[in-house]
Amino acid sequence: MAGEDAELRGSTTWEGFAVLGHAIRREPAIFILSTLGSVLFAVLTVADAWVLGWATDHVVIPAFENGEIATGLLWAVLGLFLGVAVLRAVGIVARRLGAGVMQFRMQAHTRRAVTRQYLTLPMEWHQRHPTGQLLSNAYSDVEAAWAPIAPLPMALGTVVMMAIAVVQMILADMVLALVGLLVFPAVVVANLAYQRLASPLMTHAQALRAEVSEIAHESFDGAMVVKTLGREGEETDRFRAKAHELRDVNIRAGRIRAAFDPTLASLPNIGVLIVLAVGTSRVMAGQTDAGDVVTVAYLLTIVAFPIRAIGWLLGEFPRSVVGYRRTEAVIAATGSMEYGAATLPSAGRGAVLEVDSLHYAYDPATRLLDGVTFDVQPGRTVALVGQTASGKSTLTNLLTRLVDPDEGQVRIDGVDLRDLARGELAGAVALVPQTAFLFDDTVRGNITLGADIPDDVVWAALRDAQADGFVAALGDGLDTQLGERGTSLSGGQRQRISLARALVRRPRLLILDDATSAVDPEVEARILATLRDGSTDTTLVVVAYRKATIGLADEVVHLDEGRVADRGTHRELLGRNRDYARLVNAYEQAAHEEAAGSATVPSSAGGAQ
The missing domain is CATH 3.40.50.300 (P-loop containing nucleotide triphosphate hydrolases)
Known part of the structure; x- marks a missing residue:
């Protein structure tokens, strides 16, 4: 684990940016929209500082000196602040909407790709991977992989904000700008320390989420075995142990974050205090204007925000890289199932x-x-x-x-x-396995599985499977909802529905793997006799x-x-x-x-x- 964590720390940043690059290439239009919104927000946030400085020099100070405020100047200040606020709100909407749409589209695309791959990969591959892990790949790993998209436009916009703010600080007062920018090295060091401490914990937490999912799925899937053997306590303890381990790792990561956030927030405030102290002495000495001091101090608070935003982005990279690696491992899997080009007759003997x-x-x-x-x-x-x-x-x-x-x-x-x-x-060829699996769907849906099959053909298959009687007696017939795994039916009824699902496709080779074990012997004999005597064009194993x-x-x-x-x-x-x-x-x-x-x-x- 230690070696894996060290490797991850060394490659997390570059891999994280590579993951984001994949998303940008797939959704360029939405990315550009959200980035332009973020840049608009950034520019207007910096413009707020200019408006504040201009209002200080042309409205606030003259008001103290003359004891009155010109109406035109007052309306000008209000108009400037209101215009900046409205345009900034437009930028926020564009940024957040674009980031959200981009993130959810990438999640949907990846989930579909993972699910398609699950259906394509051979059973041999599935037998080597726990079901809980596969569920985790399709849900929490996909979610983690694209989590950095949410702060991405904001981080890019704040880079623009930071560049403009730094230039404006230097133009306002070079000395105060240099004093204020001394907080940059401290913020960078704090971010690096946070990444080094938090990355391995977040990576471990993502792995534990998959393990918790695996245990939960096993317990739910084997609920009947657990209950009949009275093993609820043991299963609860097994789940509790892994859940507590995940909790403890998240708490440790949370403690690091709890120490990091106040530290990061305090550094710009300390810088502002230093700027105000130095700026006051420079104003008293006639070396600068009060408006420039206010502008630089305000810009310094703005400059700190981009660094925090970039820190949020980098903080998502460990989980993102782990989630992306896992989903890509599924999508890239090939198994050993290769196909040729030969065909078979679709009907006949x-x-x-x-x-x-x-x-x-x-x-x-x-x-x-x-x-x-x-x-x-x-x-x-x-x-x-x-x-x-x-x-x-x-x-x-x-x-x-x-x-x-x-x-x-x-x-x-x-x-x-x-x-x-x-x-x-x-x-x-059709196979009816030992365990009849039914979907949370109607009787018709469970038999046709979405294929366009007429109802009369469905009823014929049900008659061959000796299932037409109890299906007709159900409340809504073919439209009756069967519930998850067909829990509303008996074992024998589930087996007959499963058999009808195979028969409706009129296979040339039908394989029954103990598919009527839960059926009454007399009913089973009738089913097999029907298959044998009425389906002479079907080979039966x-x-x-x-x-x-x-x-x-x-x-x-x-x-x-x-x-x-x-x-x-x-x-x-x-x-x-x-x-x-x-x-x-x-x-x-x-x-x-x-x-x-x-x-x-x-x-x-x-x-x-």
């Missing part, structure tokens, strides 16, 4: 699936698939059966190219999946556990420890493969025991009553 010597491992020490080979002919149904961790779900990920194999090929109609053009596979489900398949591929242990019809494997028979009967026995247990609970409860 079922797909020919060929799996040839597949090898796959999440890490070198754990090989999940080892030389898996089989094929499925068009319109046929194949069941994948195996113990837990035998590689079934990993195989379905490979069949849909969510990940690529380490060795071997998956071919559809003789074409290697890696040779297909981007998006081509999704038009021919089913990860199955229930004997009745397996019995509907034309062929069974028995996986054991990542290899194809046997292959044949369900009846053939029962007769010749003892391990397969033991596995299938064990699943069946477990299902019967679970059903028997569920049936005895109401009876016992009734007896107790």
